Amino acid sequence: MKKFIGLILLMGLIKKARWRQYWSKDPLLSTPAFPAILDRNRYEMIMKFLHFSDNSMEPPTDSPMRDRIFKIRPLVNHFTETFNRAYTPLQNICIDESLLLYKGRIIFKQYIPLKRARFGIKLFCLTDSSGYLHSFKVYSDKDDPISNLNNEVPPECADMTVTAKTTMTLMKNFQNKGYHLFIDNWYSSVPLLEFLHKQKTLCTARSNQVS
Structure with a gap:
C-alpha cells in the first residue's frame, strides 16, 4: 500500500492524459519511475477494489443521518485531521x-x-x-x-x-x-x-x- 500511495503522489506531480500512459513504453510518453514502483496490473486491481467504508453501516437514504459522501467520509476526515496536525x-x-x-x-x-x-x-x-x-x-x-x-x-x-x-x-x-x-x-x-x-x-x- 505504501508503494500505491507513493505512486498516487507522483501522479500528482507528473500529469498525463490517461492513466495507462504512466506505464507506456512509447519513448515520447515513457516514465520509468512508474513501472519501477508498481506493476500496472497491480495498480489497476487496487483501484478496482479500493474501498474506505463498511457498506453495512451506511444509513438508508431516508435516514436523518444519511451522508452522500459516506463511502469516502473516513478518507475526508483523515485528510482534514492530518492537515490540521501538520501545520499551524x-x-x-x-x-x-x-x-x-x-x-x-x-x-x-x-x-x-x-x-x-x-x-x-x-x-x-x-x-x-x-x-x-x-x-x-x-x-x-x-x-x-x-x-x-x-x-x-x-x-x-x-x-x-x-x-x-x-x-x-x-x-x-x-x-x-x-x-x-x-x-x-x-x-x-x-x-x-x-x-x-x-x-x-x-x-x-x-x-x-x-x-
Missing part, C-alpha cells in the same frame, strides 16, 4: 470555494463556469497566505442531512446565511487567536462580521462587483 497557519487566512474536476454522474456535481475545471465537486477551502490547505468541506447539496450546518455553528449563528455558517464551521479552530480572515462578498454578511469581531478575528471582505 500563518496569521492571514482565506476561505474560498474550489472545484475538484469530476466527469462522472453524481447528484451534487456543480457547474462553475469561472473555474478551470468548470464541472466537478465543490469544496469550501481554508488556506493561509502560503497556500497551505488547512481545512476543507465537501459540498454535498443543501438537502443532505449530514451537511446541516445548524448542528456545527453556535446558537447565535443560527439565523445567518448558509455561506456565513460554512465560514463559521471552517473557522471554529481559529477564533480568539488573532487571525485575519479574507473572504469575498459571497461569504460576507453584517452578522458574520460582527460575530467574528466579537471573537477577536479581523475580517476583510472583497467585493466581486465591477463598476
